[in-house]
């Protein structure tokens with residue numbers, strides 16, 4: 039898939055440099071809602087992107103196929119589709135396949151073919167390998183070995199929709215107002231060095247993890263070299279890819295909770311650590327000692343999501359914006375507060391979190407597990 | 420035998436300034452200046468001058484200048500003056516030419532062909548005067564991952580011993596015997612004050628300096644000089660010295676004249692006897708023997724201290740380093756072609772070993788390819804001159820840097836390369852009490868502390884410029900480097916791109 043890499047970083051820069059608008063919205067009760075507000079909110083930040091990339095992630099979108107891996111694929115050619123379908127049949131039980139519905143949109147030029155597949159792993163994986171590992175490896179294989187095809191969504195009961203264009207045009211193209219989910223994230227992209235390639239838009243996805251990102255990570259070189267030691271191939275040469283793999287490594291493979299992951303990606307300063315309790319000092323020091331190469335340095339805001347959880351995080355000196363809004367059970371994360379106010383003028387609460395402080399929205403399961411975990415221990419009704 | 424060697428320097432004394440005070444006569448330890456009472460005039464034996472500038476700095480009327488003797492030979496690129504004179508020297512002595520300091524030849528200095536990045540527009544630079552900027556570094560073996568109790572978030576992973584550095588620059592091994600005790604004390608105090616480490620070298624640790632043990636790396640070398648339980652106990656880190664950049668593959672020789680009463684006490688050898696370090700450790704003929712020594716030292720210190728292994732950078736450093744990590748070394752030290760010495764055969768100093776930049780790049784890359792880079796810290800040394808070199812070394816993949824020559828220069832050394840003579844006019848590389856007292860540990864430690872402070876301020880500026888506020892984000896981050904004037908092969912080994920690409 040040289041062509042795709044080539045398209046994403048055509049001048050062979052260290053990586054694609056970009057900046058963006060980000061928005062996330064989650065109903066912590068799990069109630070599913072349509073895309074209207076998300077689309078209006080991200081469109082309100084039109085000027086933060088330049089029409090070279092927009093995208094959405096929606097969770098709780100395929101309840102009828104909730105137990106199957108939902109693959110979204112982009113194809114440059116019909117032949118590519120035949121190859122991939124052959125590959126999928128060999129490696130999975132193919133439950134259902136269909137073309138993703140799209141409509142002609144004036145801002146969207148020359149779109150690829152977009153298909154989706156619902157897949158079951160069955161007993162094709164090897165002994166001792168988890169289903170997730172098996173699927174992640176197959177995704178890497180399709181992206182690196184099969185010409186002209188790209189998997190841009192591979193989780194269960196969730197879907198990513200993205201492409202070249204302003205986010206509101208992408209939403210129209212993919213008919214997103216006809217979908218419902220309990221958690222939506224949205225992204226408008228402003229790359230500086232690429233003509234824009236569909237796969238290069240955000241959200242970046244692996245399994246049911248998605249990352250949308252605003253910023254430029256100056257530690258990219260070492261983050262990438264570190265991840266390569268664990269077998270990740272950073273073929274897209276973007277910061278968001280690195281964030282996605284870091285999240286996959288830390289949360290899925292090393293089984294660390296998000297509070298810990300936040301302290302790895304945006305750790306407290308050494309002199310803050312020195313003021314902590316003994317046990318906390320040990321924890322934070324150990325994390326920095328072991329995972330120093332995954333510290334994300336330089337300006338960034340990310341919204342990371344997976345089934346049941348949405349996390350907002352900035353770099354530790356907050357060089358990129360993030361605003362949080364809460365209204366009843368709804369949690370909003372946005373680059374700009376105006377976008378939250380546009381869709382919810384009467385917020386219960388809105389604030390700007392501290393640099394490096396994770397804002398976590400979780401599905402409300404019981405009284406002991408509040409939907410939104412906030413540093414000040416604010417209860418969300 | 421009449422020597423055919425011409426004087427190297429001309430000592431120019433301005434008669435209208437010279438007041439015959441004889442300060443130069445007292446300061447020069449190479450017997451250049453002398454007072455002629457009959458004529459009431461100070462004169463010079465210029466042939467003895469080594470160009471160390473001690474007299475120049477101390478002359479109260481600035482009457483002295485030292486110039487290179489312009490004596491020209493017929494131009495010949497092959498038979499350069501230095502080569503002719505080395506032959507003359509050997510024809511007159513029949514011996515191996517011994518010298519001090521590091522390789523002074525023109526092999527490529529890669530630091531000068533690497534340039535750094537800075538943020539513009541897409542990414543703000545960070546001002547270290549206004550924002551925190553972290554240089555803290557931990558040396559020691561790290562596990563691949565951390566395990567956490569999911570509910571209580573309690574730590575389930577405990578790390579092997581880690582050593583904290585406030586600045587990633589340490590003082591490299593220089594033995595007591597080669598340098599004076601005052602130099603050791605200056606280094607020890609400066610390291611303690613700056614939150615870094617100094618290294619005893621292979622000559623043991625004088626009991627007077629045990630109190631600086633928390634900032635001390637003690638060396639265990641092939642001669643085992645001064646190695647005893649207390650020596651290991653007071654140390655923070657233990658370093659096994661296999662080789663040294665200035666003289667890969669050969670041992671050391673401290674002449675009996677330098678083995679004074681104090682040196683004899685510290686080295687645990689009789690006064691006045693030669694201290695010979697064998698070329699190899701005679702209990703290490705292979706990698707599994709190294710593992711035994713590493714674990715013997717860990718056992719002896721109850722697994723409380725990281726064990727470092729130092730090698731000279733040679734052709735197969737990457738494979739050797741990988742073996743060392745697997746043998747249990749917590750820290751790997753690579754000493755490059757330009758590494759210094761108190762005394763080494765000149766032919767070896769200038770011809771054996773490889774540049775540290777290339778060794779560092781290939782060792783870091785190999786350990787990453789094998790997925791064991793986290794298991795050991797990587798320290799490099801050998802000709803690091805300033806904070807720019809330090810930052811480039813870290814971007815190539817080093818955890819920390821050792822300096823030796825730069826530290827001695829801070830104490831007055833002018834790199835005159837006479838360390839092996841024991842006559843160092845700056846009182847550094849000598850055991851002559853009259854000379855050694857020229858280094859005052861109060862002042863010496865202040866000069867060294869100042870140097871490290873200056874470098875750390877500069878490192879912070881460079882980091883901030885790159886939009887980075889913690890050193891770990893630069894470590895191994897080769898995208899912040901670009902090469903200028905390098906071939907494709909050199910760029911490939913260094914793992915950096917050409918400037919402009």
Ligand code: SF4
Nearest residue numbers: 447468469471472474
């Ligand atoms: S002090 Fe140094 S520079 Fe001065 S005459 Fe003696 S050797 Fe030469």
Ligand code: SF4
Nearest residue numbers: 832835836837838843
């Ligand atoms: S330590 Fe002394 S003898 Fe050695 S180079 Fe420096 S000034 Fe010269």
